[in-house]
């Protein structure tokens with residue numbers, strides 16, 4: 516499975532560091548929605564779904580967490596612990612997130628507004644979508 520980690524340019528000087536996110540430039544789609552999660556319990560696993568159409572980029576702006584991405588053929592584990600790295604999550608990819616550090620802030624940029632009907636929450640249905 517091809518995992519795309521986007522390296523985001525850091526603008527650093529004596530004041531600290533800054534990363535800019537620009538749609539269709541370092542983020543490979545128009546950004547319609549941004550959400551973030553924080554204060555996630557250490558034993559919590561989130562996700563357990565795929566999306567029919569939605570594409571996203573996940574960035575851990577603080578702390579760390581792990582993703583599992585599964586394209587129906589292969590499951591790959593990815594550690595996100597670098598605020599200058601974005602994980603591209605294509606549509607029809609099963610995702611799970613876990614191992615959140617206490618201070619983790621996971622920000623996600625999405626190419627569509629929130630739409631519950633875009634979620635595939637059943638793994639067997641996900642596998643049948645992959646086969647189409």
Ligand code: T46
Pocket residue numbers: 548550561562563571573610623629
């Ligand atoms: C994804 C992974 C990485 C909203 O009202 N608006 C939103 O934009 C989102 C993302 C969620 N919500 C509500 C829906 C639920 O009542 O927030 C609650 C928690 O959402 P959910 O259980 O879907 O969270 P995760 O962590 O399982 O999944 C989220 C995204 O939903 C999903 O698209 O790819 O993060």
